[in-house]
Amino acid sequence: MKEDDIHVVMAGLDEVVKQWPSPAVTIVSQREGNPFKVLVSCILSLRTQDRTTGPASERLFALADTPAAMVRLSKEDIEKAIYPVGFYRTKAEQILDICRLLLERYGGRVPDDLDELLAFKGVGRKTANLVITLGFGKPGICVDTHVHRICNRWGYIRTKTPEQTEFALRRILPHRYWLVINDYLVTFGQNHCTPVSPRCSTCVLVPWCDRVGVVKHR
Numbered sequence: 210m211k212e213d214d215i216h217v218v219m220a221g222l223d224e225v226v227k228q229w230p231s232p233a234v235t236i237v238s239q240r241e242g243n244p245f246k247v248l249v250s251c252i253l254s255l256r257t258q259d260r261t262t263g264p265a266s267e268r269l270f271a272l273a274d275t276p277a278a279m280v281r282l283s284k285e286d287i288e289k290a291i292y293p294v295g296f297y298r299t300k301a302e303q304i305l306d307i308c309r310l311l312l313e314r315y316g317g318r319v320p321d322d323l324d325e326l327l328a329f330k331g332v333g334r335k336t337a338n339l340v341i342t343l344g345f346g347k348p349g350i351c352v353d354t355h356v357h358r359i360c361n362r363w364g365y366i367r368t369k370t371p372e373q374t375e376f377a378l379r380r381i382l383p384h385r386y387w388l389v390i391n392d393y394l395v396t397f398g399q400n401h402c403t404p405v406s407p408r409c410s411t412c413v414l415v416p417w418c419d420r421v422g423v424v425k426h427r
Contacts, residue, residue, distance in 0.1 A: 210363040212381060214417040218363070219386050219393070221413050226396040233259040234339060235392050237266055244319040244344030245311075248326075251303055251336040256295035259399075265291040276308035276317045292346075298407060303331045321345045334372060342388050350378050351391040354399030362402065364419030 210218070219272040220364060231239070235248045249269065256260040273279040279287075287301035294300060307329050311317055319340065326337035338351035352375040360366050366377040382390065394402075401408050407423060409415055 210365045210417050210419050212365070215365065215382065215386070218414055218417050219389075221390075222393040225401070225413060226393055229396050230259070232392060232399075233262040233266065233342060234330065234396045236263060238343035238362045240390035242344070242346070243274075243350050244340055245276065248307070248319055248332075248336070248340050251305060251339050252300055252331065253254060255300075261294055265294045276311040279308040280305060281310065281347070284407055292343050299331075304420075306330055307332075319344065321347060323349065327332050338375070338390070339405070342391070346388070346407065348384060348387050350375050352378070353391065353395060354404075355402075356391055356394045358404060359394050359398055359402050362407075362418065362421050363414075364425065396399060 211346075230236075232254075234247060234250045234254055238241075239246050246266070250262065250266045251256060253265050253269075257265075269287065272286065272290055273282055282305075284301050284305060286296075287304060288297055291300060310329065311319060321341065321344075323337050323341055326340055327334065328334055335351055335353050338349040341347050341349040342351055344422050352371045354371065356378075357368070357371040357374045360374060360378065366374060366381070368374045368377050378390070401412065409418075409420060409423065412418070
């Protein structure tokens with residue numbers, strides 16, 4: 210894939226992904242644009258499918274939708290609300306720790322600085338970038354397994370880790386696509402360009418895709 214092909218590819222994705230539901234965290238952000246809810250939903254989404262993350266977020270936010278309200282809940286209350294997300298016990302403790310820190314240091318507000326977010330226990334670059342982009346609408350590139358896999362499959366970049374992919378995209382991806390590339394590729398990766406047996410025969414992006422690493426069956 211040539212670097213300039215990204216414009217036609219992103220235009221194609223903009224149309225293709227409309228047939229599928231948006232990622233769970235994106236839906237949360239679209240409802241209210243609340244950075245705290247985006248942060249908590251991101252934590253719940255790790256190692257958890259969207260069909261579980263969405264309902265778990267709704268149950269938890271029905272009990273508490275601010276750091277102050279959240280710390281009034283017990284760890285067991287949060288565990289019960291978010292079950293069966295992956296590692297629900299660890300995540301309940303993490304959410305409480307973050308809420309206490311938000312109240313102690315930030316007046317109950319989520320910071321809009323990447324480095325400050327990364328200092329929170331259990332918050333990695335994926336979550337921090339999602340909070341920056343979806344919670345605050347600021348420039349950032351969130352790279353999860355789908356973004357990493359598909360950008361390399363296209364031949365747009367050549368990297369070995371999601372973190373390398375983030376910095377590679379920061380160098381070459383036009384800024385107009387920074388806020389949408391994660392939504393597009395998570396949706397596309399979950400429903401069409403899957404890790405195993407991607408549906409290349411029905412993909413509108415085939416003319417621009419190098420299909421790096423794709424096993425071609427005869």
